[in-house]
Amino acid sequence: MQITNKQTRVYQPNKLTFAAYDYSLIQERIMNTVMYYLQEYIKPQFNASCSFNRDKFLAAIDDDYILIDFHPNMIVKPQQNDQLKDSLMNLATIPVELKSYNSKGELVQIDYCGLLSAKLILKYGRTSHIQISMKKEVACLLIELERNKNNQPINYTSFIYECNRAFKSKYSSRIYKMLSSWKSKRMYEVTLDDFRSQLKIVDSYKRYSDIKKNILLPAQRDLKKFADCWFDCEDETFVNRRNRRVYKLNFSIITKDDEKVCKLQKDSVEQLLKTYFALSQEDLKELEHLTNKPGLHARLNCKILEVYDRILGDYSIKDKKKYLFECILNEFPEQFYS
Numbered sequence: 001m002q003i004t005n006k007q008t009r010v011y012q013p014n015k016l017t018f019a020a021y022d023y024s025l026i027q028e029r030i031m032n033t034v035m036y037y038l039q040e041y042i043k044p045q046f047n048a049s050c051s052f053n054r055d056k057f058l059a060a061i062d063d064d065y066i067l068i069d070f071h072p073n074m075i076v077k078p079q080q081n082d083q084l085k086d087s088l089m090n091l092a093t094i095p096v097e098l099k100s101y102n103s104k105g106e107l108v109q110i111d112y113c114g115l116l117s118a119k120l121i122l123k124y125g126r127t128s129h130i131q132i133s134m135k136k137e138v139a140c141l142l143i144e145l146e147r148n149k150n151n152q153p154i155n156y157t158s159f160i161y162e163c164n165r166a167f168k169s170k171y172s173s174r175i176y177k178m179l180s181s182w183k184s185k186r187m188y189e190v191t192l193d194d195f196r197s198q199l200k201i202v203d204s205y206k207r208y209s210d211i212k213k214n215i216l217l218p219a220q221r222d223l224k225k226f227a228d229c230w231f232d233c234e235d236e237t238f239v240n241r242r243n244r245r246v247y248k249l250n251f252s253i254i255t256k257d258d259e260k261v262c263k264l265q266k267d268s269v270e271q272l273l274k275t276y277f278a279l280s281q282e283d284l285k286e287l288e289h290l291t292n293k294p295g296l297h298a299r300l301n302c303k304i305l306e307v308y309d310r311i312l313g314d315y316s317i318k319d320k321k322k323y324l325f326e327c328i329l330n331e332f333p334e335q336f337y338s
Helices: 025-037 039-046 054-060 078-092 136-143 161-166 170-181 192-199 208-226 256-277 281-286 294-312 320-331 333-337
Strands: 009-013 065-070 095-101 107-114 117-123 126-135 156-160 187-191 239-242 245-252
Touching (some): 025 065, 095 136, 161 170, 192 208
Antiparallel strands (some): 009 156, 117 126
């Protein structure tokens, strides 16, 4: 599957972003592609005079279904055709509950149906097209954005479609969309229990160390390589502990602009070390686990200048570099050994 430099922004309600489900990587790609094609109904809602009219939408199309047609190379490589079939089959069996209310707000009917139906159109024995059909009532759940008192859309997620096509881990897409929803706030905080529930891994990974190894680190690599925002689960502030057990995750959302600022700050710290302590590139490498962390740059600057002032007034300190490293070790003991 080819990934291009094209960036197509896709919007979806937060109730979908933070819903609890456990899709495979291919199922994630299928649903992201469905949302890609539903944008013609979502994007007009950003016009203040064009809020979503459910009744008009249901009556606008003669058929009771929305049809979406796309090529399988948007989802899988040719050799993954069997996985594609299984993924579509499983998506088609997901039940959806549709509730109908009268003008008084009273529940009058409950319908049960599948999330979608799918057809594989074959040519020369290979899948040439995928055709998704979805009941319009189900599509409404994916399309309609909430609005505030000023009639502006709220509680929605904006993400880049092509990023999701590139990810290697099924959890990368989920975490990417969660972070994208909170990108303007620069932080997404969630309890570990809620995070487990969102990804439906309550019974799969009992220990945080397993979640970090099998979910967070692979997703972090994916997002750093392919996405427009990412996180650092190695940062000292990423987890909160209670009685030595992790109970909360703090996703500090990093963007490319942040990375540029971090690079400038790191260069500034290293320049101080070279100017005042004549550290070599080899010496600087020993401190990279500190200088690569954005949250430590200000403290490092202060500590370096503090140590330099102390040395100027104390002629008994002969080995300046050794003394500096000892002071940094005392200031950042956990990071120094991490």
